[in-house]
Amino acid sequence: MSRRVIEITPDLVLRAYRHGLFPMAETRHGGRLFWLDPEQRGVLPLDRFHLPRRLLRTVLSGEFEVGADLDFAATIAGCATAQPGRADTWISPQIERLFTELHRMGYAHSVECRQAGELVGGLYGVAIGGVFFGESMFSFARDASKAALAHLVARLRLGGFRLLDTQFVTAHLAQFGAEEIPRETYRAWLTAGLEAPARWLPTPAPEALVAEFRALAGHSPA
Numbered sequence: 106m107s108r109r110v111i112e113i114t115p116d117l118v119l120r121a122y123r124h125g126l127f128p129m130a131e132t133r134h135g136g137r138l139f140w141l142d143p144e145q146r147g148v149l150p151l152d153r154f155h156l157p158r159r160l161l162r163t164v165l166s167g168e169f170e171v172g173a174d175l176d177f178a179a180t181i182a183g184c185a186t187a188q189p190g191r192a193d194t195w196i197s198p199q200i201e202r203l204f205t206e207l208h209r210m211g212y213a214h215s216v217e218c219r220q221a222g223e224l225v226g227g228l229y230g231v232a233i234g235g236v237f238f239g240e241s242m243f244s245f246a247r248d249a250s251k252a253a254l255a256h257l258v259a260r261l262r263l264g265g266f267r268l269l270d271t272q273f274v275t276a277h278l279a280q281f282g283a284e285e286i287p288r289e290t291y292r293a294w295l296t297a298g299l300e301a302p303a304r305w306l307p308t309p310a311p312e313a314l315v316a317e318f319r320a321l322a323g324h325s326p327a
Contacts (some may be wrong), residue, residue, distance in 0.1 A: 123233065143288065151262050178205055224245075227249070237268070
């Protein structure tokens with residue numbers, strides 16, 4: 106008996122996200138995708154994001170030129186690049202194609218950090234309703250991915266987002282306040298977040314960003 110092969114399309118990925126699932130490849134060059142629905146889900150509460158004062162100074166210093174959606178393809182390629190301590194990634198060519206198409210459809214977004222015009226760090230994810238599903242980040246320069254994350258959180262707060270899904274909690278994310286919640290709690294938060302009337306802000310007013318950074322640093326540990 107033959108098994109039916111279901112084509113994974115951008116629309117299928119969107120439906121999966123709305124039900125709490127997300128896709129990954131086994132390896133960078135793996136040809137098979139699988140769906141994950143962890144018992145403990147990583148989230149980063151937008152109202153309790155920890156912005157350390159040192160990172161605040163970096164973000165406000167102009168060390169990085171930060172933009173959004175300027176080169177999504179280069180950003181996801183950066184996330185797929187092997188780095189010291191990370192010899193392989195789960196971002197396969199199929200993942201790149203799917204999310205690049207989601208970007209063209211207006212759902213996938215990137216935040217990018219540049220120095221002298223060169224892309225040195227960033228992140229990408231998917232926005233549906235008031236939920237941002239963070240996928241991956243990379244850094245070729247110190248603090249580049251951290252600065253991109255701070256810019257992402259500021260944009261999400263300004264745009265009225267309710268939930269930043271990190272999928273898992275790493276030591277890197279934990280320092281900013283990421284936490285694990287049970288699957289059922291996540292699904293309740295997801296349902297509420299999807300109904301929120303949020304909007305993605307690729308180019309918010311600079312003064313609004315600065316105010317968000319200062320607010321975030323104001324309730325973070327020194």
